[in-house]
Structures are given as C-alpha cells and as structure tokens.
Amino acid sequence: MSSFFSRLKQGLSRSRDTLAQMVPGGAVDALSEEGWIDIEDGLIMADCGAELSGQLVQKARKRRGASVVALKESMVSMIPEATAVKFADSGPFVLLVVGVNGTGKTTTIGKLATMFRQQGKSVLVGAGDTFRAAAVEQLAVWVERAGADMVRQHEGADPASVAFDTVQRGVARNYDVVIVDTAGRVQTDRGLMDELAKVRRVITKAYPDAPHEVWQVVDGGTGQNAVVQVEKFREVAGTSGLIVTKLDGSGKGGIVLQLSHKFGLPIRYVGVGETLEDLMEFNAEEFISGLLPDYSE
Structure with missing residues (x-):
C-alpha cells in the first residue's frame, strides 16, 4: 500500500x-x-x-x-473525471481561490504554492485578504517557505487592487503561476460577495481569459452547508473546481460525493491533515477505497 x-x-x-x-x-x-x-x-x-x-x-x-x-x-x-490543469504556453496560469471563513484557505494556498514550486514553476501569490493582518502574515510564511513571491498592500487595502496588481506583475515578469487569495466571506453577505465579483472582473481586465481556474476551498466537516456555499460562490465567482479540506476531523466524507454529483465540478484536492503531504490530488477510486469499509475480497 x-x-x-x-x-x-x-x-x-x-x-x-x-x-x-x-x-x-x-x-x-x-x-x-x-x-x-x-x-x-x-x-x-x-x-x-x-x-x-x-x-x-x-x-x-x-x-x-x-x-x-x-x-x-x-x-x-458517478464522479466526473477531472481534466488535467492546463498551463498556458505563454503567460501565467492565473488561479483565483475563494471560500468562506475557517475552511483552511490560506494554508491551502500555501501548500499549492509549494506544490507548484516543486514542479519547477515560478509562482506569484497575491495577498487579497487585506482585512486580516494575521492572514497575510500566515500566507507570507508559506510563500517564503515555498520559494515563491508575494504581492501585498497595507491592511484594509482594496482587495480588487491587490488582485489587479498581482496579475499585472505576473504577466509583466512572466511568472508560470499566479495565485490570488481572497478574504473568507459568508455567502449570505451581499456586500462581500459583490466585492468578490469585482475581484474577478479586475483580474480579467488585467489579463484577458483570466482567471483560468477558480477553486473554492470547502470545509468537509460543514456538511450540507457546504452545498449552499458552493451554489452561491459558483454563481458569483464562477467556481470551476473544489478543494475539500478537514476530512480527517469529520465523519462526513460523503460530502465529497454529494458536491461532485450535484455540481459536476471536479474535486481537485482533498485535505486530510495539517502537513503539506496531507493535501492530496483527488483520485476517485482511491478516495472511495479509503471511504468504504475494508472487507477482504
């Protein structure tokens, strides 16, 4: 094994x-x-x-x-097969990462940056969670550890401005991957969701066809609330893939199947722990084998 x-x-x-x-x-x-x-x-x-x-x-x-x-x-x-992430022949692959508070989004972005760097890609991360200084500092630690670069502004800065500057720099300096972080937000807060829509719009203005992917980080332990979150974020931000975290702390692993079936979105990664190695590229057969009781055949 x-x-x-x-x-x-x-x-x-x-x-x-x-x-x-x-x-x-x-x-x-x-x-x-x-x-x-x-x-x-x-x-x-x-x-x-x-x-x-x-x-x-x-x-x-x-x-x-x-x-x-x-x-x-x-x-x-019943789980749709995920196509491989397609990196551009020229110019950066731009990834927007969204989700509600407490899903582990900042840590997940740090792990993604590390993975991309291990693949030999140059990575630029935009610290778009400008409302929480602690989030920016936490992200900075991950980014430095990964050997990536980061764009940050002062606390309380306009997140759309951070996103725009990040993508512009990514294009100008020919980075392979640009990851734009966003502040965690509750899907029922209209003002924050409107702000998220604005972030997406300015990314496209900075670089046509971007973002190439919008990945939503979902806490697997939130159960049915995760379904509501994906529904709303998909409507506002155009979610194109899911990362389901914190599955190790819950008996609710079946939520992965429900999300995949209901929305037809690829599950890109699942998180089953705190370390880098615990964020795993999703494989349907291995996931189901891990989910079902282990009877000998």
Whole structure:
C-alpha cells in the first residue's frame, strides 16, 4: 500500500467507521433488503445526501453481484473525471481561490504554492485578504517557505487592487503561476460577495481569459452547508473546481460525493491533515477505497 493511500485512508477513518457500523457482510457477498437499507442509512449519515444515497444504492443493486464491490463501482462511476490543469504556453496560469471563513484557505494556498514550486514553476501569490493582518502574515510564511513571491498592500487595502496588481506583475515578469487569495466571506453577505465579483472582473481586465481556474476551498466537516456555499460562490465567482479540506476531523466524507454529483465540478484536492503531504490530488477510486469499509475480497 502506498504511503499516499495510507495517509488518505487514515484521514478518512472517521467516515469509514461511520459506514462500517452500517455495512454488513463481506465485499463480494450479495446483500439482503435489510442490508441495503442499512447501507443507504450509512451513506446518509456520512453526508452523501438522501437523494444521492438512494441513487447509489439503486445503481449498485442493478450491478452484477449486488455487493459492496458493486456499491464501490457505482460510487466511482458517478464522479466526473477531472481534466488535467492546463498551463498556458505563454503567460501565467492565473488561479483565483475563494471560500468562506475557517475552511483552511490560506494554508491551502500555501501548500499549492509549494506544490507548484516543486514542479519547477515560478509562482506569484497575491495577498487579497487585506482585512486580516494575521492572514497575510500566515500566507507570507508559506510563500517564503515555498520559494515563491508575494504581492501585498497595507491592511484594509482594496482587495480588487491587490488582485489587479498581482496579475499585472505576473504577466509583466512572466511568472508560470499566479495565485490570488481572497478574504473568507459568508455567502449570505451581499456586500462581500459583490466585492468578490469585482475581484474577478479586475483580474480579467488585467489579463484577458483570466482567471483560468477558480477553486473554492470547502470545509468537509460543514456538511450540507457546504452545498449552499458552493451554489452561491459558483454563481458569483464562477467556481470551476473544489478543494475539500478537514476530512480527517469529520465523519462526513460523503460530502465529497454529494458536491461532485450535484455540481459536476471536479474535486481537485482533498485535505486530510495539517502537513503539506496531507493535501492530496483527488483520485476517485482511491478516495472511495479509503471511504468504504475494508472487507477482504
């Protein structure tokens, strides 16, 4: 077993334990009517959502064997395959990162910057969370550690101005990757959401076709509220991919499936811990294997 999968499996242990209490029998054993009811309840408890849980069970029951293996195959097949991130032949790849407060967005940006630098890419990060000096300082530590560069302005500066300056500098100095941070905001705050829309607009003015991707960081432990967050941020910021963090602290790993199914957005990364290695590129088959109870086949 790879160390990558071992960390993922360990990080999803609470979610897997939730399902293990409900899923009877072995992986290849055909399940009874009662067994399928228990599985559906377990999926709901793991935050797959009632509608999706029912669909997964119905789909699995129609597969050959009607077992936990069939359930795994059904879960993997419903997750849209993510295309590789496409870097431009010339000019920077511009990434806008959004999300509500407390999702781990600042740390995630630091980890992304580190990953891109490890790939040999030059990285510029814009410190757009100008309302919290602590957030800028935390980001600065990550950026310096990564060997990346950062654009920052004074506390309380206009976030759109920071975004504009960052992208302009990224283009002028031919960086490979430009990451624009934004302040965490509640999706119900109209003023802050309007400001986010403005940030996106000025990025496009600074560099046509940018941002090339908008990734939303979601706390996996928030459950159904995550669905509401993605719905609103997608409307305002044009979310194109998701990063689901803090899955190690929750038994709600099924929210990844629900988000993927409901919005058809690729899950780019999942976070199952605090270290750099705990932010992992999403792989549907490995994720489902880590989520479901480990029965020998």
